[in-house]
Amino acid sequence: MEELWDAVPEFPQVKDLSLDEKPLFDTLFNLFPPVISEYTFTNLFIWRHAYQLRTSRFKKFLLLLSDRGENSFFFPPIGEGDVLECFHMLLQYLEERGIPPKVGRVPESLIAGMDWKGAGLVIEFDQAQSDYVYLTEDLIKLEGRKYHRKRNHIKQFRESFPFQYIPLIPEWISECLRLQTEWCDLRHCEAVPGLLNESLAIKEAFSHFEDLGLKGGAILINGRVEAFTLGEPLNPETVVIHIEKANPAFDGIYPTINQAFLQNEWSGYPYVNREQDLGEEGLRKAKESYFPHHMVKKYIITKG
Structure with missing residues (x-):
């Protein structure tokens, strides 16, 4: 030390x-x-x-x-x-x-x-x-009326697309990067500083995937990665999800990768931190739609 x-x-x-x-x-x-x-x-x-x-x-x-x-x-x-x-x-x-x-x-x-x-x-x-923090069990089971829409989206996805969830290994990284490039082309990342920075962060994560000890998951459809996610322990009780990306052409793929990643890799952690909404209305609604257990409130300290 x-x-x-x-x-x-x-x-x-x-x-x-x-x-x-x-x-x-x-x-x-x-x-x-x-x-x-x-x-x-x-x-x-x-x-x-x-x-x-x-x-x-x-x-x-x-x-x-x-x-x-x-x-x-x-x-x-x-x-x-x-x-x-x-x-x-x-x-x-x-x-x-x-x-x-x-x-x-x-x-x-x-x-x-x-x-x-x-x-x-x-x-x-x-x-x-x-930060938005959820009970991991809630996001795996999606029980009750409040998660009715999430369950429906997953059901429709499962019925519409033959897919496979896999734990992410280095051999699939090039496919993940292909999806990220396509996603950025759709969203014009080059013209949006926040999305460009996120894209660079994703490339850094995959470039140092093993050195960083990251754990990931992916959804394959017809042998191609159409969704991927990356996370790791934040503390002994909480896992944090850093990245979640999917091909928007597949309706229901986002709630499916979210549920599958937690179920397969992180069910032993009571809580999952899905980070902040950055003051963006769309992100706020998406995070609230999963009904957080609590927020990790953050503050700015300045001089009086």
């Missing part, structure tokens, strides 16, 4: 997030189990270019900076120690560089029990980045 820790520069020096840091992040996430969907090494690594992620260390905290000029912000520090001291230092660092000081994606569990106002800091709820 000391050797891994020493490889990270001491604050205010920073370095680009790299694959070499996976053992350090994994160790810290085991010691301090995260609740926010951002906090797996995989998620941080595959989105590192979009967020321009840099790492640093301060005392017993590992620090993460999204270094994007005026839009820069820190993620919550990982570790233990004087949290308020650390937050003040991070906010001051940004302020001294003429950047609006902000620590984002701060979970409610870190907010609770601290006198932020007394410390001269302001808390702002961030609805768009808050």
